[in-house]
Amino acid sequence: MTPTAPLVIRPANLADALAQLHSAATDSPLRPMAGCTDVLVDLHFGKPAAPAYLDLWALRSELGGLRWTDAGLEIGALCTYADAVSNPRFRAELPMLTQASTLVGATQIQFRGTYAGNIENGSPAADAAPALMALDARLRLLSQSGAREVALSDYYTGYRQTQRRADEIIGSVVVPGHRLDCQGQWMRKVGTRAFQAITKVGLCGVFGWQQGRLHDVRVVAVSMAAVLKRCPAVETYLCGKRADEVDAAALRAAQAVDLRPIDDVRSTADYRAEVFARLVEQAVRETAA
Amino acid sequence: MHPSPLDPSPEPALARVRLVVNGTGHDLSVQPMRRLLDVLRIDLGLTGSKEGCGEGECGACTVLVDGNPVNACLIPVVQCDGATIVTIEGLAEHGGMRAIQKAFIRCGGAQCGICTPGMVVTASWLVDSHVGKKLPEVAIREHLAGNLCRCTGYGQIVDAVVQALDEETIAAGGAR
Ligand SMILES: Cc1cc2nc3c(=O)[nH]c(=O)nc-3n(C[C@H](O)[C@H](O)[C@H](O)COP(=O)(O)OP(=O)(O)OC[C@H]3O[C@@H](n4cnc5c(N)ncnc54)[C@H](O)[C@@H]3O)c2cc1C
Numbered sequence A: 001m002t003p004t005a006p007l008v009i010r011p012a013n014l015a016d017a018l019a020q021l022h023s024a025a026t027d028s029p030l031r032p033m034a035g036c037t038d039v040l041v042d043l044h045f046g047k048p049a050a051p052a053y054l055d056l057w058a059l060r061s062e063l064g065g066l067r068w069t070d071a072g073l074e075i076g077a078l079c080t081y082a083d084a085v086s087n088p089r090f091r092a093e094l095p096m097l098t099q100a101s102t103l104v105g106a107t108q109i110q111f112r113g114t115y116a117g118n119i120e121n122g123s124p125a126a127d128a129a130p131a132l133m134a135l136d137a138r139l140r141l142l143s144q145s146g147a148r149e150v151a152l153s154d155y156y157t158g159y160r161q162t163q164r165r166a167d168e169i170i171g172s173v174v175v176p177g178h179r180l181d182c183q184g185q186w187m188r189k190v191g192t193r194a195f196q197a198i199t200k201v202g203l204c205g206v207f208g209w210q211q212g213r214l215h216d217v218r219v220v221a222v223s224m225a226a227v228l229k230r231c232p233a234v235e236t237y238l239c240g241k242r243a244d245e246v247d248a249a250a251l252r253a254a255q256a257v258d259l260r261p262i263d264d265v266r267s268t269a270d271y272r273a274e275v276f277a278r279l280v281e282q283a284v285r286e287t288a289a
Numbered sequence B: 001m002h003p004s005p006l007d008p009s010p011e012p013a014l015a016r017v018r019l020v021v022n023g024t025g026h027d028l029s030v031q032p033m034r035r036l037l038d039v040l041r042i043d044l045g046l047t048g049s050k051e052g053c054g055e056g057e058c059g060a061c062t063v064l065v066d067g068n069p070v071n072a073c074l075i076p077v078v079q080c081d082g083a084t085i086v087t088i089e090g091l092a093e094h095g096g097m098r099a100i101q102k103a104f105i106r107c108g109g110a111q112c113g114i115c116t117p118g119m120v121v122t123a124s125w126l127v128d129s130h131v132g133k134k135l136p137e138v139a140i141r142e143h144l145a146g147n148l149c150r151c152t153g154y155g156q157i158v159d160a161v162v163q164a165l166d167e168e169t170i171a172a173g174g175a176r
């Protein structure tokens, strides 16, 4: 099946891309396209094409790659999973994000898919976006009028809805310095197959310990709600506890404050709730050891 | 490719795209969102790459773009402007089969054949990018997870990769 013929704008550089976005923003916003591993699947399944796309792929030299700065690690919008995991420093400092990256689809998808595309696509079952959320990542949104930063945990406003304005693109994703090489990075994806599988239930988190007690906790729930979700009640419950103080019933009660799991084709709500609680317990056990 | 003379509506916004496919340059004027797979199969007549699913799951359409294995069904051709592409038709060197192709035949890595073009292209990349390095079976299976095969059970395909990697490593002067 061949998608119908929408217009594709091919910007000469980033400044040109932002100018084109700006002038189209009010009447007929341009849809950015990066690796197109979501964009073309949508077209294949008959979703209506955007009237016009803005091709960012050719801007890899300006918007690609990894950059370590005073603020932390800046992942360019056009950086693919394969680009990132080929970097030894990335693998050493961000083991959870590395694991998440190698779980996105399979080899062919990892050579094309980008972190920014994964975030903007907004799937609650995504792999890289929740890992970044657990690492306190921030987005740098670029427009002709300048740059602004938004915490990824505040970015989603509803199912596949984000705070991005029509004249903006994600320019980069920043993992703050305190999360580089931080202890207790942990994730697990529960799916039907080891690779090339969509998450039924997942957890990405940080479980930092000090003198036998959890003191730095981030818990992000995957495929449990309409959006990727941090779990503040679970985090507060766990903070300050020793591993043997984590009580099954109390943990589940805290989890119920954060999450009312969805029932869908991939799983029931009951299954999701129980598996998620067990993932939290597993993370505590394994990071304590 | 020229628009068909039977088609009364001229294309609204064709893009000029230059591709080098299996060593031959092509200057095309195409719909920019046309899939690379359709350009290869329909416009250029290279029907070796297959369409199994059209959604990035099966890998039957795998080709190398600038040396990397990617799904041709998920790439708008406009994003290949200036790219070097190798399809299954272009894998053999100087008219002779590569070690990985011979290993597929020797090991029985193909049965019905529908997955084979994409599988061999991914496997060739896997071998080329690991010459002289260790590649455990689990890593081979992981790297081939984006190429589905309903016939072989994968064992023969993994064998073919192991054998071809050994041969290429020895040919490159490395120890096995
Ligand atoms: C077979 C298959 C398996 C997959 N498996 C997984 C999986 O296991 N886990 C997972 O998380 N995902 C999976 N995906 C989804 C997809 O590969 C990822 O979400 C990928 O990271 C998307 O990146 P992309 O560059 O291809 O995005 P694109 O398809 O180019 O874009 C996706 C969305 O983001 C927008 N966008 C892209 N870049 C920007 C930017 N810089 N600024 C603003 N908006 C932007 C686009 O407009 C679009 O709405 C899979 C896809 C396929 C086809």
Ligand code: FES
Pocket (backbone or CB within 6 Å): B050, B051, B052, B053, B054, B055, B056, B057, B058, B059, B060, B061, B062, B071, B072, B073, B074
């Ligand atoms: S046809 Fe492209 S991955 Fe199946």
Ligand code: FES
Pocket (backbone or CB within 6 Å): B109, B110, B111, B112, B113, B114, B115, B116, B148, B149, B150, B151, B152
């Ligand atoms: S040989 Fe038939 S699908 Fe692989």
